[in-house]
Amino acid sequence: xxxxxxxxxxxxxxxxTVYAVDGVTTHIxxxxxxxxxxxxxxxxxxxxxxxxxxxxxxxxxxxxxxxDLTAKKTDLNLIRREVGMVFQQFNLFPHKSVLENxxxxxxxVRKRKRGEAEEKARMLLxxxxxxxxENEYPIRLSGGQQQRVAIARAxxxxxxxxxxxxxxxxxxxxxxxxxxxxxxxxxxxxxxxxVVTHEMGFAREVADRVLFMDQGKLVEEGTPEHFFTxxxxxxxxxxxxxxx
Amino acid sequence: xxxQKNALLWHGLTVFILFMMGAGLWVATKKIDYTWRWxxxxxxxxxxxxxxxxxxxxxxxxxxxxxxxMSRIKIAGENGEEGVFDVDKxxxxxxxxxxxxxxxxxxxxxxxxxxxxxxxxxxxLWLSAASSIFGxxxxxxxxxxxxxxxxxxxxLSITYIELIRGTPLLVQIFIFYFFLGTVLDISRIVAxxxxxxxxxxxYVAEIIRAGIQSIPKGQMEAARSLGMNVPQAMVHIILPxxxxxxxxxxxxxxxxxxxxxxxxxxxxxxxxTKSGREVITSTFATFEIWFVVAFLYLMLTSVLSQVIAWVExxxxxxx
Numbered sequence: 119x120x121x122x123x124x125x126x127x128x129x130x131x132x133x134x135t136v137y138a139v140d141g142v143t144t145h146i147x148x149x150x151x152x153x154x155x156x157x158x159x160x161x162x163x164x165x166x167x168x169x170x171x172x173x174x175x176x177x178x179x180x181x182x183x184x185x186d187l188t189a190k191k192t193d194l195n196l197i198r199r200e201v202g203m204v205f206q207q208f209n210l211f212p213h214k215s216v217l218e219n220x221x222x223x224x225x226x227v228r229k230r231k232r233g234e235a236e237e238k239a240r241m242l243l244x245x246x247x248x249x250x251x252e253n254e255y256p257i258r259l260s261g262g263q264q265q266r267v268a269i270a271r272a273x274x275x276x277x278x279x280x281x282x283x284x285x286x287x288x289x290x291x292x293x294x295x296x297x298x299x300x301x302x303x304x305x306x307x308x309x310x311x312x313v314v315t316h317e318m319g320f321a322r323e324v325a326d327r328v329l330f331m332d333q334g335k336l337v338e339e340g341t342p343e344h345f346f347t348x349x350x351x352x353x354x355x356x357x358x359x360x361x362x
Numbered sequence: 363x364x365x366q367k368n369a370l371l372w373h374g375l376t377v378f379i380l381f382m383m384g385a386g387l388w389v390a391t392k393k394i395d396y397t398w399r400w401x402x403x404x405x406x407x408x409x410x411x412x413x414x415x416x417x418x419x420x421x422x423x424x425x426x427x428x429x430x431x432m433s434r435i436k437i438a439g440e441n442g443e444e445g446v447f448d449v450d451k452x453x454x455x456x457x458x459x460x461x462x463x464x465x466x467x468x469x470x471x472x473x474x475x476x477x478x479x480x481x482x483x484x485x486x487l488w489l490s491a492a493s494s495i496f497g498x499x500x501x502x503x504x505x506x507x508x509x510x511x512x513x514x515x516x517x518l519s520i521t522y523i524e525l526i527r528g529t530p531l532l533v534q535i536f537i538f539y540f541f542l543g544t545v546l547d548i549s550r551i552v553a554x555x556x557x558x559x560x561x562x563x564x565y566v567a568e569i570i571r572a573g574i575q576s577i578p579k580g581q582m583e584a585a586r587s588l589g590m591n592v593p594q595a596m597v598h599i600i601l602p603x604x605x606x607x608x609x610x611x612x613x614x615x616x617x618x619x620x621x622x623x624x625x626x627x628x629x630x631x632x633x634x635t636k637s638g639r640e641v642i643t644s645t646f647a648t649f650e651i652w653f654v655v656a657f658l659y660l661m662l663t664s665v666l667s668q669v670i671a672w673v674e675x676x677x678x679x680x681x
Contacts, residue, residue, distance in 0.1 A: 172583055199589030209584035213602050213680050222598055223588035255680040268584075275588060 119310050120146040120169060120279060125178035127164055127334075138164040140334030141178070146279075149308040153321040156331035157357060162314045165331065166281050169312065170201040183278060199227050202272030206284040208264040210256040210271070216243070217252040220271045228275060235274075242270035246300050262293030266300055273304075280304065282313040318361060322346055330354050391649070399647050403654055406477040406641045414470045415449050417462045426458050435468050482637025483658050489555060489633060490620040490662070496559035497619065498612075501566025506596070508571045519567065526564035532625050534561055539629040554626035562619045569611045573604035606677045613670035617663045624659070634658055 127139040138161045146152050154162045167173045169180060171187060171194040180187040182197055211219050220239035224230045230238070243249045246266040248259075256264055265285055272280060282301065286294040298320050305311060305324045315321065321328055321342060328345040330338045330353075338351045346362075349355050391398075421437040424444075428434075433454045435447045449469025456468050476484075507519040526534070538557040539550060548556075577600050585595035627636035638655040642648050 170587055172587065195586075195589050195591050198587055201587075203584075203587035205580060205584065205587075207578075207580050209578075209580035211581065211584070211599055211603075213606065215680075223585075223590060226594050226598060227589040257681065271588070 119148045119150070119183060120312070121179075121181040122165075122169070123179040123181075125165065125168060125180065126176045127161070127168055127173055128176045137161075137334045139168065139175075142331070142334075142336045144329065144336065144339065146310065146312060148278075148310055150326045151305045151309075151311045151313065151324055152327050152329060153325040154312065154314045154329045154331060155316070155318070155321060155357075156337075160331045161334040162329075162331045163283050166283050166312060166314050169279075169281055170198050170203055172203075195227075199223075199275050200278045202275060202277035202280045204265070204268050204272055204280065204282045204285045206287050208256070208261070208268045208288070210264055210268055212256050215253050215255055216248070216259070216267050219256065219267060220274045223271070224274050238274055239270070242273050243267075245273075245303075246270045247296070260293060261289045262296045265289065265293075265297045269297075269300055269304075279310045279312065282311065282315065284314050284316065286315065286317055316361070318346075330357065332357070396649065398650065399645070400650055402645045402647050403479075403650050406479045406645075406651075408474050408480065409477050410472050411475040412453075412470045412472055415447050415468045417464055417466045417468055418445065419443060419464050421445070421462050423456050423458050423460045423462065426454070426456070433469065437462065437468075478632075478637040478641055479634070479654065479658070482632060482634035483662075485632060485637075486620070486623055486634040486659075487662060489551075489558070489626065489631070490616075490623045493555050493558035493562060493623065494616050494619055496555065497562030497566055497616075500559060500563030501570055504563060504567035505570030505574065508567055509574050523564045523567055526561055527568075531557070531561050531622055532628065535625055535629060550629050550631055554629060554631050558619060558623055558626065561622070562615060565615050565618075566612065569608050569615060570604065572611075573608035574600055576607055577603050606674075609670060609674055609677070613667065617666055620662050620666065621659060 121144075123143050125139055125142045126137070129136045129138055140161070142165055144152075154165065156162045164173055168175050169182070175188060178188070182201065185192055185197060187194070187197060210216075211222070214222060217236065217239050220242060221232070221235040224235040224238060225232065228235075240249065240252065243252055246269055248263050248266055251259060251263060251267075256267065259267065269280075269285075285301070286297050289297065294317070298317065301311070301313070301320070302324055313320070313325075323342075325342050327339060328342055329336055330345070330349075330351075332353050338345070338349060338354045340349075345354070346358065349358060417437065419439045419441075421439040421443070424436040424438050426433055426435050428451065429448070431451050432448045433451050435449065435454075435456065437445045437447070439445070447468050448471065450472055453470040453472075454468075456462065456466075462468075504519045504522060507515040508523070510516055535554065535557045538553040542548065542556075543550065543553045581599055581603065582595055585599045586592075590598070623633060624635040627633050627639070630636070632640070634655055638651050642651050645651065
């Protein structure tokens with residue numbers, strides 16, 4: 119589904135070259151739920167953002183569904199509609215109502231008819247459990263509700279992969295559950311997901327595979343049981359001691 | 363309750379201060395030798411125009427028929443022509459069976475006509491409206507170029523903005539009229555509107571740029587991650603939000619433009635200011651006319667402020 123080969127992303131600032139992502143090679147299979155964890159600044163968000171071209175890579179290769187993202191003639195916009203993304207800060211469109219937030223891209227990008235798009239939007243709002251808020255503006259919703267709308271908005275494009283960039287980090291603790299619940303349901307339905315998160319509970323419960331990153335490098339990967347019970351690398355052990 | 367009472371007191375003080383200033387001005391004008399003639403002003407807004415009706419050829423008055431307040435005169439020419447003319451009853455100058463020579467006046471008709479001040483107001487209004495619209499278009503395009511990733515577009519827009527903001531509008535108007543007007547053979551009206559629009563465009567561009575840059579980066583990322591391309595994201599996501607944020611400064615810019623439009627009077631466009639000057643030459647009511655002109659500008663600008671405030675309220679539903 120998603121293959122990354124020796125992915126590198128460097129930022130140059132104040133004469134220094136920072137290796138945000140430093141040679142990550144992995145293969146994410148269809149219907150797999152991959153959770154990326156690691157300390158702050160380990161490059162996990164940057165890695166995720168590379169996957170739908172929000173960051174341009176310095177070197178390496180990303181192949182999504184057989185299409186090489188780095189090839190010159192690849193239309194990133196075509197890839198992006200197949201790859202849904204959920205942000206830490208929700209990034210709902212504040213000037214549009216909840217329903218319009220979900221309809222807009224369907225109409226503009228997928229060229230769906232208004233009625234069809236509305237039907238889809240209502241169905242998804244039902245699914246994430248806020249059907250009654252369709253005419254509200256985002257500002258009047260709680261963080262958890264906003265994030266669920268954001269998930270519905272991404273799902274409306276019928277993506278093949280969903281990327282989650284710390285979806286619960288900006289939420290009040292009591293709203294984390296409702297968002298994770300939606301994500302778990304998605305995972306159960308067989309959606310391919312890449313999730314950057316600090317929610318170890320979610321990783322343990324839902325992940326098929328856990329990637330641990332530090333300083334841009336993929337330090338260790340494995341099933342949750344392997345990862346949480348018998349990690350091999352020193353760095354992983356240190357990290358887990360501190361967060362668990 | 364208490365604070366409301368206090369507020370009333372402060373408002374009262376405001377009125378008092380304004381009243382004292384007005385009274386001071388009044389006393390000051392009393393000391394100089396100036397006769398106020400406000401009664402001369404209204405005729406420069408509208409006036410009763412007398413149109414004399416001449417006989418078109420040598421003729422004889424056949425009949426005069428009385429309508430409500432008009433008289434219908436039928437005349438027959440020597441060569442068999444027949445004519446019917448309506449004139450005001452009061453102004454009737456002929457009687458039945460009278461012989462007329464070509465050019466003799468049968469009477470007159472009266473109609474209300476707009477005076478120079480009203481025409482000037484109208485000219486200022488549409489001149490400002492036209493330059494606002496063009497200014498907004500120019501500003502929008504330039505603003506988008508200003509934030510574009512293309513270096514040439516960015517350089518060009520910066521050059522334009524710096525050039526316009528660094529020179530006085532009055533000088534620009536002269537250049538447009540005397541230089542471009544001559545080279546490109548454009549009329550004074552076109553020169554005036556272009557100068558104003560291009561002047562406003564530079565400021566609007568900076569306002570639009572600030573508006574676009576004030577929208578969080580996440581908005582563009584969210585739009586792009588849904589598969590929209592940059593133009594689509596701009597049209598549907600960024601610009602509507604930027605427009606809402608830039609409405610107050612844009613309003614200020616367009617209010618400035620209405621006032622700046624008075625400068626085109628230097629290239630002999632008869633706008634409100636120039637009309638005022640012309641009326642003064644025939645009335646010598648200098649003080650009155652300038653006060654009236656100022657008041658008319660104030661009316662235009664405050665109507666615009668109200669309209670913008672209304673749009674702002676409409677757009678604030680999502681706040």
